[in-house]
Amino acid sequence: MGLFDFASDLGKKLFGSEDEAGDKLKEHVESDNPGVKDLKVEVQDGVAKVSGEAESPSAFEKAILMVGNALGISSVKAEEMTVQGEPAVEPAVEEVQYYVIQSGDSLWKIASEFYGNGAKYQAIFEANREVIKDPDLIYPGQKIRIPKQD
Template identity: 45%
Template sequence: MSIFDFVKSVGTKLGLGDGAPQAGDLKKELDSHDLGTKGVQVSVDGDKAVLKGDVKDQSTFEKAVVAVGNSLGVSKVEASDLKVGAGAPAQTPVLYTVKRGDNLWKIAEAEYGKGNGAKNNLIFEANKPMLTDPNKIYPGQVLRIPPLS
């Protein structure tokens, strides 16, 4: 349940070299988003990043997974030992891998149904601070899809 797939050959380049990023580089990337993940430990097993620790809520859990997973060289993020709140297990998030030709409007219609493209701002807001511009998404990037309330 808590292993998430990413596209290894796309994402934010961290550190030096072309191999799998180092745990320290992934931790620095995670902390740079100021999500409240200071207590989260990051380790690397090949091209899989492993997150352990506690986060305050489901949103922070999902953002941590996406922030680490959208790093060049990471193909999987394991978050089995990343707990929400008072040690509760996280719910399975809805994630979407961007395809060529996608934009947030198209993604909103694909995920929420035809006629719901205007809900694209929900997707943009759910992916801040990793997304800084709704027009700057790229194929292979993984986005959180928040539920409609």
């Protein structure tokens, strides 16, 4: 599963039909705007097509994750998205890994696995603040960013 592929049968229910999906997903991203302007979202057959300008690679990634982690979205296409005016077809300009949450996971457990110290779960939470609203409420199938630790 790449950054742009998601589990369509998992996630937060944000829309009832594809007719309203684009507007609802746009509202969702804009409610916790990670740094994207002129955002547009269209959905057809579970595929979300996003466009707009992200102020940074992490803003781009967060917008993709916010859209993709919605129930009913199987993939996100971002060919028309830019990062600081440059095409953003390749994610992760900064060093970051992605992780799909498994049953039984907690941010503490994930931090222990990636950083060797569960107490560093806060770094994962901060890197995903727009995607994860509560560090105690994550769900299997949700895709998150794991930032590199110095």
